[in-house]
Amino acid sequence: MSTDHYIVLSAILFSLGALGVLIRRNAIVVFMCVEMMLNASNLAFVAFSRQAGNLDGQTIAFFVMIVAAAEVVIGLAIIVTIYRTRRSASIDEPNLMKY
Amino acid sequence: MTFSTVLTSLATSIPLEEHSSDVIAPSVNTPAAASGIFTLMFLLIALPALGAVLLLLLGRRSDKWGHLLGTLMPIGSFGLAVAMYFAMLHRPAADRPVTQHLWNWIDVGSFQAPFALQLDQLSICFVLLITGVGSLIHIYSIGYMKGDPHRRKFFAYLNLFVAAMLLLVLADNYLLLYVGWEGVGLASYLLIGFYIYKPSAAVAAKKAFVVNRVGDVGLSIAIMLMFVTLGTFTFEGVNEKIGSASPTATTWIGLALLLAACGKSAQFPLQSWLLDAMEGPTPVSALIHAATMVTAGVYLIVRSNAIFDLSNTARTAVLIIGAITLVMGAIIGCAKDDIKKALAGSTMSQIGYMVLAAGLGPIGYVFAIFHLLMHGMFKADLFLGAGSVMHGMHDELDMRRFGALRKVMVVTFVTFTFGWLAIMGVPPFDGFYSKDKIIESAFGQGWVPGLVALLGAGVTAFYMTRMWTMTFTGKARWTEQNEHPHEASKWMLFPMIVLAILSLVGGFTLAWGNSIENWLTPVTGFAHAETVLPEKIISYSTLALVALGALIAYRQYRRDVPLTAPQHVSALTVAARNDLYGDAVNEAVFMRPGQWLTRSLVYFDNKGIDGVVNGVAATFGGLSGRMRRLQSGFARSYALAMVVGAVLVGASLVLVRM
Numbered sequence: 001m002s003t004d005h006y007i008v009l010s011a012i013l014f015s016l017g018a019l020g021v022l023i024r025r026n027a028i029v030v031f032m033c034v035e036m037m038l039n040a041s042n043l044a045f046v047a048f049s050r051q052a053g054n055l056d057g058q059t060i061a062f063f064v065m066i067v068a069a070a071e072v073v074i075g076l077a078i079i080v081t082i083y084r085t086r087r088s089a090s091i092d093e094p095n096l097m098k099y
Numbered sequence: 100m101t102f103s104t105v106l107t108s109l110a111t112s113i114p115l116e117e118h119s120s121d122v123i124a125p126s127v128n129t130p131a132a133a134s135g136i137f138t139l140m141f142l143l144i145a146l147p148a149l150g151a152v153l154l155l156l157l158g159r160r161s162d163k164w165g166h167l168l169g170t171l172m173p174i175g176s177f178g179l180a181v182a183m184y185f186a187m188l189h190r191p192a193a194d195r196p197v198t199q200h201l202w203n204w205i206d207v208g209s210f211q212a213p214f215a216l217q218l219d220q221l222s223i224c225f226v227l228l229i230t231g232v233g234s235l236i237h238i239y240s241i242g243y244m245k246g247d248p249h250r251r252k253f254f255a256y257l258n259l260f261v262a263a264m265l266l267l268v269l270a271d272n273y274l275l276l277y278v279g280w281e282g283v284g285l286a287s288y289l290l291i292g293f294y295i296y297k298p299s300a301a302v303a304a305k306k307a308f309v310v311n312r313v314g315d316v317g318l319s320i321a322i323m324l325m326f327v328t329l330g331t332f333t334f335e336g337v338n339e340k341i342g343s344a345s346p347t348a349t350t351w352i353g354l355a356l357l358l359a360a361c362g363k364s365a366q367f368p369l370q371s372w373l374l375d376a377m378e379g380p381t382p383v384s385a386l387i388h389a390a391t392m393v394t395a396g397v398y399l400i401v402r403s404n405a406i407f408d409l410s411n412t413a414r415t416a417v418l419i420i421g422a423i424t425l426v427m428g429a430i431i432g433c434a435k436d437d438i439k440k441a442l443a444g445s446t447m448s449q450i451g452y453m454v455l456a457a458g459l460g461p462i463g464y465v466f467a468i469f470h471l472l473m474h475g476m477f478k479a480d481l482f483l484g485a486g487s488v489m490h491g492m493h494d495e496l497d498m499r500r501f502g503a504l505r506k507v508m509v510v511t512f513v514t515f516t517f518g519w520l521a522i523m524g525v526p527p528f529d530g531f532y533s534k535d536k537i538i539e540s541a542f543g544q545g546w547v548p549g550l551v552a553l554l555g556a557g558v559t560a561f562y563m564t565r566m567w568t569m570t571f572t573g574k575a576r577w578t579e580q581n582e583h584p585h586e587a588s589k590w591m592l593f594p595m596i597v598l599a600i601l602s603l604v605g606g607f608t609l610a611w612g613n614s615i616e617n618w619l620t621p622v623t624g625f626a627h628a629e630t631v632l633p634e635k636i637i638s639y640s641t642l643a644l645v646a647l648g649a650l651i652a653y654r655q656y657r658r659d660v661p662l663t664a665p666q667h668v669s670a671l672t673v674a675a676r677n678d679l680y681g682d683a684v685n686e687a688v689f690m691r692p693g694q695w696l697t698r699s700l701v702y703f704d705n706k707g708i709d710g711v712v713n714g715v716a717a718t719f720g721g722l723s724g725r726m727r728r729l730q731s732g733f734a735r736s737y738a739l740a741m742v743v744g745a746v747l748v749g750a751s752l753v754l755v756r757m
Binding site: 018021022023025091092094095096097098099 | 727728730731732733734735738739742
């Protein structure tokens with residue numbers, strides 16, 4: 001399999017994730033879409049790493065995973081807190097910090 | 100046409116009589132270093148300065164005895180000064196000037212300012228006057244300020260004044276003189292505004308300070324010009340090198356010095372502060388605004404005689420200023436009902452005499468100083484007399500409410516009479532010797548200055564007799580219940596008696612065998628005036644005019660004096676009551692344009708500069724108000740913006756690649 005296939009898949013996954021972030025209201029789903037975008041980029045990193053024959057891309061993929069794990073911890077905590085106060089996980093409703 | 104050319108043309112229009120036949124030039128001996136008693140020269144200044152520092156630092160703790168300490172200090176200086184005077188008397192004339200170099204004050208490259216004192220025949224006259232009259236007035240103040248809660252502070256300021264004034268006359272260079280010059284200005288400010296709770300006193304103090312600053316600018320310009328053109332500002336250096344300076348530079352230095360003298364000595368056009376300065380306590384008016392500080396301008400001109408001898412323009416300007424002020428002061432003195440203001444007008448006029456004499460050059464310098472010394476005695480006597488009257492009359496100053504006081508204030512009456520006779524120039528009192536000499540010398544310059552000085556003597560007799568008559572003779576215009584006039588305490592009477600005796604004997608003592616001329620000639624130079632009229636005729640016509648002036652005033656004011664000033668009077672009287680519109684002129688020429696200028700600058704600042712600054716801020720503020728709307732609080736729209744941005748960046752990268 002050539003690198004192109006991996007890159008096309010990565011692009012499709014990334015676009016789906018972005019679309020999900022833009023159109024879904026449920027914070028959990030938005031969150032999963034963000035994860036999907038991160039993993040799409042991981043796929044691209046790993047594919048390029050294989051093509052180039054060194055470990056740089058894989059190293060970065062690990063970094064992304066670590067950041068994603070941290071992000072999940074913080075993000076889920078925020079979502080849970082918002083849910084507790086508002087009884088809803090919609091991301092359109094919390095707008096206390098607008099202009 | 101510049102100011103300088105106007106003056107030059109004026110200078111040439113007044114014919115300067117040639118009196119070069121027997122001019123004695125000032126000697127140019129380098130003063131010797133101080134030895135013997137003269138090594139204590141610094142103590143002259145240090146004693147009163149110490150008094151001021153102690154009284155100010157100790158504060159209320161010294162309230163009980165502060166006035167006694169404050170009085171002892173100038174007396175100590177006076178004792179030293181007398182000892183030094185006799186030591187000087189025993190030396191030959193060439194050895195009399197001595198200097199004492201205390202330390203290097205400023206030492207930067209070629210700019211050297213020593214803190215050095217110089218005592219010569221001219222300085223010692225001033226030192227004796229300042230410490231002598233100063234001590235007497237300190238003694239007087241013990242009685243006068245009795246009961247004032249701030250008496251200690253008053254004595255501290257008086258000591259400060261004496262120290263600064265001594266520094267002024269003992270400095271051996273112009274820069275150090277400037278320190279004393281500012282010091283007396285400060286003391287004068289503090290003392291005019293001594294009754295600080297009175298708005299009029301506070302305003303008068305501020306006015307004196309501001310007007311004096313104008314003159315002080317002249318002195319600083321003169322010092323800078325000296326340093327630039329001559330490279331030195333010591334008296335010795337300037338006297339030596341001034342001959343090599345260009346005539347223009349000499350003239351400008353002279354004119355700048357004259358401006359300084361005008362400010363300090365209340366000469367036209369900077370005369371307006373002196374009349375208001377009478378808001379201060381009367382001993383202050385006597386010491387600072389009559390006997391000593393206001394004569395500092397005369398000292399400056401006489402001290403700078405080498406400069407004025409070389410510049411006819413500057414000297415003529417001095418002469419004209421003196422003549423104008425002489426007449427102005429006399430006219431103001433004639434119309435004032437406030438006894439202190441009338442005396443202030445008289446002070447202006449008498450200093451006008453001195454400045455006129457100084458403007459005559461070598462024929463006049465000596466007599467300027469002679470009259471200055473005499474004036475210091477009789478004017479202090481008159482002011483202390485006025486203070487005593489005021490004291491006895493519940494602080495009443497209006498002469499229209501006095502009258503017939505000779506019966507209740509015998510000592511004051513007699514001492515005041517001595518001062519009155521002295522200022523009019525009645526022989527054998529002080530003024531006769533000094534003023535007569537000035538009038539004679541003025542006739543040596545030509546008809547115009549001579550006649551001005553002669554007429555001035557007549558007017559002087561008029562206003563002084565008016566004051567004397569209104570205060571001490573005629574009918575009493577006070578009531579025993581309201582004012583209850585009484586004689587002052589012994590503290591106050593003693594200085595008045597001493598000064599009255601000095602007003603009688605001072606003149607002929609100093610004039611005896613031309614002693615004052617011989618004494619001062621090594622410093623100032625001397626020349627005999629060749630008068631346009633025989634001296635006898637001048638002398639007799641002066642006396643006749645004095646008698647006439649006195650007679651008119653006596654006849655007019657002996658009879659009834661209305662309690663309120665008559666309103667239907669000549670325009671000149673109205674003008675004189677308003678200080679010859681000195682304030683009005685200042686307001687119209689300086690204050691209003693100044694206010695207009697500041698207001699327009701404030702307007703420009705508010706609307707122009709602030710407008711630009713505020714406009715920029717408002718623009719950004721408005722823009723950010725609009726941009727703020729982008730923060731909709733709608734998380735998905737932020738995400739959309741990010742995606743669109745990322746797509747745009749990516750697309751543009753791709754486009755650039757292609």
